[in-house]
Amino acid sequence: MTDATKPPTTFDDGATTAPDREELTWELFGRAERELSAQIVASGWVPDLIIAIARGGLIPAGAIGYAIGVKAMGTVNVEFYTGVGQTLAEPVVLPPLMDASDLPGKKVLVVDDVADSGKTLKMVMELLQHQGLDLGGETMAVDARSAVIYRKPHSLVEPDYCWRVTDKWINFPWSVLPVITASSLERNTANQYAADHIGG
DSSP: OOOTTTOOOOOOTOOOTTTEEEEOHHHHHHHHHHHHHHHHHHHTTTHHHHHHEEETTHHHHHHHHHHHHHHOOEEEEEEEETTTTTEEEEEEESSSSOOOOOOOOOOEEEEEEEEEEHHHHHHHHHHOOOHHHTTTEEEEOOOOEEEEEEEETTTTSSOOEEEOOOSSSSEEETTOOOOHHHHHHHHHHHHHHHHHTTTO
């Protein structure tokens, strides 16, 4: 049986995947973020501040923040992937830079959706370890840890907390669908009108 005709794999938790894809559904994401949050709490280390690596880490970071009761949130915007399997030579931190002047504490959890090459997570963790956080004009050293939903086996870094390891390309529910544009809305409206008034 070739890969093209091989049926999808079904995990014990009901997730399905095409031979070269890992499908994370919204329902499975709910389970993943609760289990990942439980790992963090069970370790005995609870952060004062959660930093999301935008954009992929925004939704996981928010969910973890709710799950473990941490309200202090920040973001760092890093560009690395430019398309499916296409990356820049190195990750780049984009503006606006996070203002941490009013954020509390020294324990920081950095959250991303996946540690693929690991370059993005490695860069952010090194920034925190070498530069610390600028808290109101005073640079403070931090105890930084990292959490991801997925880690690839070839990642340069091993996050402190990880829900699942996979070597497949991952379809995340927040990024798998096409971008909504004005023209796509017009097409959908026209198609819906045709279905309602012409085809019916």
